[in-house]
Amino acid sequence: MKAAALSSFGGPDVLRLQDIDDPTAGPGEVRVRVKAAGVQPFDTAIRRGWTPPFLATRPPVVPGNEFAGVVDQVGDRVTGVEVGAEVLGFSTLGGYAEYVVVPEDQIVAKPKDMPWEIAGGFSGNAQGAHLALQAMGVGKGDTVLIHAAAGALGTLAVQLARAWGADRVIGTASEANHEYLRKLGAVPVTYGEGLVERVRAVAPEGVDAALDAAGPEALRASVELVKDRSRIRTMLSLEEAKELGIPLLGPGRSASRLASLVDLYARGQLTVHLRATYALADAAEAHRDIERGHGRGKIVIIVDATA
Template sequence: MKAATLSSFGTPDVLQVQERETPHAGPGEVRVRVKVAGVQPFDAAIRRGWAPPFLAVQPPAVPGNEFAGIVDQLGDRVTGVEIGTEVIGFSTLNAYAEYVVVPADQIVAKPAGMPWEVAGGFSGNGQGAHLALQAMGVGRGDTVLINAAAGALGSFAVQLAQRWGAARVIGTASPANHDYLRSLGAVPVEYGEGLVERVRAVAPDGVHAALDAAGPDALRACAELVKDRSRIRTMLSFEEAKELGIPLFGPGRSAARLQSLVDLYNEGGIGVHIRAAHPLAEAAEAHRAVELGHGRGKIVILVDHAS
């Protein structure tokens, strides 16, 4: 099979399409023929040489932790799934490939009306936003700050916070993305120096919870604005979070969580904007775009275009 593979750790150019052995489903696993894989900052961090404590990564390795495709092989003891089922799934690595093998409890059925590009970029950021807002206790009447709100995770978080009853959602973004945030129902404010004052101007009664996906400066602004630091989470600045006494983001992805998001999508309660879709051969370009920041919506890789 073809896969976008890390030849070493480093710049996006280390991602190159290579022939790799096609995996096979073991007991309790399914193999999925990947149609689309999502691209996340997590993948870019892996490419640069970072890894979470539970994961050991050595090149050659295939990044990618969210995907959509068609089940084409079942391992022993797998029930409730049929070959040919269109699915959305998650993994930790290996999604930038024509085939990926995952435990059968890491997939859910893809809605027939969901475009493949949306499905491929749905699981990672959707579950990340859901996990963070749940950990922050976001609920009815809250004023919530979302840093990097126009990005893929931020867009999910804005919509979920509103769905869960937040009275006001404030989103930071570059001015070019302010109309987009308004279309999601958020109050936009600009990044950069003076952020704390700008947020206080639109939320004079204070901010109850904040999610950061922008970086250390934005996280420090969250710490100034939110009295209860247990109601702050960051997706990026873990060392700064420790210094500030902010809880770290924990694991918790599951098929049940993903299914609840799919159900919400089916109800029209959440949408996904696709910023760009790159063929597998342009995985490096997809990483460059993710690392630029200030983008709107989701970047995905069209694995079917591997040739």
């Protein structure tokens, strides 16, 4: 099969189209012919050589931890999924390929009206935003600060915080994205020097919880603004979080969590803005795009463009 894979670690150019062996579904697993795969900062970190403690990476490595496609093979003991089912799901690696194999409990049914490119880039950011806001205890009456609010994860976090009853959601973003955030129901604030003062100006009563999807400076600003550090989480600044006494976000992705979020999308309560799509052969350019920062919405790799 074709895959955008790594034979070494480094800049975007190490991510190249390669021919690798087709995977086979084992007991309890399904194989999905991938239509689309989302691009995440997690993927770019893997490409640069970072290895999370639960994962062994040995080239060739295929990044991609969210995908959508059609089940084309089921292993023994799989009872809830049939060949031909249209699904979206999650993994740790493997999404940037024509086929991916995952346990049966890492996929859910794709709504008919959900476009493939949206489905392929949905599961990672939707679950990440849900996990973080849940860990922060976001709820009715809260003032919530979301850094990088116009990004793929930030957009969903803004919508979920509003749906869960937050009185005010403040989103940091470049000025070009301020009107977009207003349409989502957030109060936009510009990045950069003076951020803490600008947030205090729009929320003089204080900030109850903060989510960092921007980097260390945003996390440090959050510490100045939120009294209770247990109500701060970061998606990126793990070392700084340890230094500052901020709890790390634990695992928690599941088919049930994903299914509940897909249902919100199907009912029109979550929207996803598609920033750009790239062919599988152009995965390196997709990585360059996401690493530029300050973009609006989701970047997705189209693996199979056929209907």
